[in-house]
Amino acid sequence: MSTPEIQVKDLHKSFGDNEVLRGIDLEVGQGEVVCVIGPSGSGKSTLLRCVNLLEEPSKGQVFVGGTEVTHADVDIDAVRRRIGMVFQQFNLFPHLSVTGNLTLPQRRVLGRDKAEAARIAAENLDRVGLAEKADAYPASLSGGQQQRVAIARALAMGPDVMLFDEPTSALDPELVGEVLAVMRMLADEGMTMMVVTHEMSFAREVADRVVFMDGGVIVEDGAPAQVIGNPAHERTRHFLSRLLDPAMADVEDRTPERPDQE
């Protein structure tokens, strides 16, 4: 097996006194799709943001494509060009048209000329099925369309790796499918993907591996059929049962104990 596309070694991250990541070791191979699941506050988004150094790790190393991202002398802008990132809140540039969102980064960061940037923008808009929205502004698009544009914007930079940070969590339920379809297409094309998500059906059907995180550590890491279908740990089972059937959760389960009562 060749060197893994993403390699995380003993990663720690604290915000003040709050230790969010407590020693993460993880590898994502070339063309692999890894879904990271877990309760809110488990550190899964922080882990993803450490991979392209949007968060500075407190300790540990991260390698992407063999380059150490966490090295003090790394040209982080050069590394980030190879890593596409998709955010929960889309983060399209509202002052630019859809095409402008796709061409400005190509021209400013990669130095492509106007015609080439426009051609690559059109190609990628076509890939996400939004060729007809090229001249629209983000505010006039639905959430699902905005997220597809955000994916196209990242793809136009020609990344080797794509990071997805809860890409469907801000969407109305009926718009989730169109974004997942684009992500599934990318996975089928062999893109290396790391996806933080609550969409269990996507994780089960598209992911090569599912990683369950809780309390800043990886609790379980394996094939979807194993982690989702037949989890080995009580914490995983508990999380999945609440996720799949939220109406059945017990009240005591969720309310922390209050010392002033009882």
Place this chain on the structure above:
Amino acid sequence: MSDADTPLQPRRSGLSRRQKRSISRGVQYAVFVAVVIAFAVTADWGRLQNQFFQWDLVKQMFPEVITLALKNTVLYTTFGFVVGLALGIVVALMRLSSVGPYRWAAGIYIEVFRGLPALTIFIFVGVAVPLAFPGTAIPGGTYGKVAIALGLVGAAYMAETFRAGIQAVPKGQMEAARSLGFSHARAMVSIIVPQAFRIILPPLTNELVTLFKDSSLVLFLGVTLEERELSKYGRDLASTTANSTPILVAGLCYLLVTVPLGYLVRRLETKTGEATK
């Protein structure tokens, strides 16, 4: 607005809500009419017209009030605004800097120049500085002095406007730009500042209006005939003719600029309001 009478509330008087409302409105109209009549009866109309509407005096002011006085007011404002804009951007960037001393210096600057009356700063630039540093002339004569005095005042307000504008751009915009490979500086220039500029356009236009009015303080610097602006021009003519008409005309010239600018600000505000929805 709900006009519905709430039957659940007990009536305190015999009057319905609607009756009370029409009485209240009637009283307000009556007060207004009374004040207007009192003014019309007591005012000495002949004297007022003589003082404020001397038509041949008005004619005598044209075209100089426009070609000289208004022109100079606009020039002073423009110079002051440009200096204030440049200085304001620098102070705002210092205020947002990660270097402590820059932040403190910018903070002190903003507090001092927002806390002082504009007139004090004009006197400081026009009188105190030449006395303290004899031999060093501020380039551009009166124009230079006004540009610096107005710029110093304007920069303090504009720096706060810029800072607020930059901070009003959501954090995710910088993160998206950085994750696409933009450097911090390049993301600022290409992504953050263009958005911040839209946000601050209305308050910046308000600042322009303020500077336009404050340019009248040049009166206290002592200017040559050629350097007179609206207020100085109006006052000089008023004292030589012992009549208030020139001041009224000068005032109308200010409104000629400030009212359309105020209208523009409200238009821009509704526009940015819609864009951020």
